[in-house]
Amino acid sequence: MSLVAVVALGAVLIFVSRNDRAVAEAPILGDHWHAAVGIYMCGDFVPNPNDAKQDVSGIHSHGDGLMHIHPFGTRYTGEGANLAAFADTVGMEIEDDRLKLASGEELSNGDDCGGRPGQVQVKVWESNADQQGRLLEGGFADYAPQDGSMFTIAFVPEGTDIPRPPSAGNAPTDV
Template identity: 45%
Template sequence: MGFPVMVALVVVLGALLVFWARTDRDATSAPRVGDHWHSAYDVYVCDTFRSKIVLETDPNGIHSHGDGLIHIHPFNKLASGRDAVLGEFFAAFGGFIDDQSFMLDTGETVVEGFDCGGEPAVLKVARFDADDLSREPEILTEDLANLRLLKNREAFTIAMVPESVDPPAPRAERLSFLDTVDPNLLQSDSPTLATTTTTAD
């Protein structure tokens, strides 16, 4: 084997090693299999909040329990790290989201462009910090299916609003319920949400 061939082989092996290391790092970045995060969400169309997602199917570990929260506890690598995305949440209940439309668990598809207060509606997703709603939200309009779920206790509003309007924060009851959820009461292999009810004296 000549020297040039050996050099080429070393270069190829080095490139493969870098690719493998990067892929493995992405697959093991948070949220990891075994993590259990919660984020509030709401759906807002023109000037009206929509109902909660109630279908609880979940092949990979990003879903809702019909409670107005996104439960993020990956069962496998398909919903962990860089694959923990908003599109995975929609896909779990049979819906979808792209940069112009989304489909809810009812089968309704909402497509931008309809009249909303005299202006065409556009699809925006607002990312809030549930622990500091005074901070300006991040408003996203592109690559929405791949919007990453970055940490515990985020809050999202998926909205169809005029270009000049920012989405509102999720409703107060969604954020209040987020404060009551105890991850230790959730069974990862079951769609049932166990809750504790406290009554006033």
Template identity: 30%
Template sequence: MSSRRAEREVRRQAREQEVRRQRQRARIRWWAWRAAVGVGILAGLVAAGYWAVARPQRSGARVGDHWHARYEVVICGTRRPHLPTTPGGVHTHGDGVIHVHPETAGQAGTNANLGEFFRTAGSRFFPSSFTPTSIQLPGDRPYKNGDPCPDGRPGTLRLLVNGRSEPTMDRYVIQDGDVIRVEFGSE
């Protein structure tokens, strides 16, 4: 009899030990899961903070600022004449330079954009929402994506700012010292 009791006792202790191991594993999994979530949240906060500090600021000029950006418009490989003198807080003197000096809050910030500059000069991007696919300069026809250039190849409208492609096109907020190139042509 005593050996049966001993066997039962050994089995009982083994079951209890297994239950303790399972509980301990469950506790470890519980803490590991929470630690992983915490690390993920912390990594997200660090990344968001870095992005907020490291990304270029595109807030635009404020009332009283006086910024300059050079620009050129190239259609099918031909540089177009500078736009004529224009009025407003985002204007040109016909010299290939965009002058940004907002006089009111309505001309400042994100309103000091490339679309506003071209509108005051009598030019337009089409459509005026999302990414424009055509441009019309004063006294000229519209140039639409896919229209052929004289070499017979289809043209595409694109904006380069400081040598880099800029997808925002007419919503691009002009920054001091920018070099802006609006071009329609084959790539």
């Protein structure tokens, strides 16, 4: 193989890998995304989360039922624009088996929820057109919503139908 062919092949591979990586890293610095969010506790939505401290990540809420995603640093781009960053800003903690709300209320899998054992669950809808949604199997803190998606953090008995957040479809379309 000639040197020119090797160099050309190398250049093509670098271009392709950079394109793939750029797509995988969204949201990037300068993006301004929104995802609808609700917290559903034993059959009722609780008040929308609001920032509990200074936002250092660019992943926050204004109490409007939306997770605002406009990363302030590369640590919070791509998969770093996740539920853990959001929870930290709004004063919550979320693990696969435990949920602590900004109010201080803490619930763990097996705690009472309307006379039945409840469990932490997260249901995700990829867009307003997604009528079915899907339950995350775990890794709740690592969930990184996409622009226009929606999710409900729930503490409910297994098998409970988890509704979309009340703010579904309220994300601005002009940013």
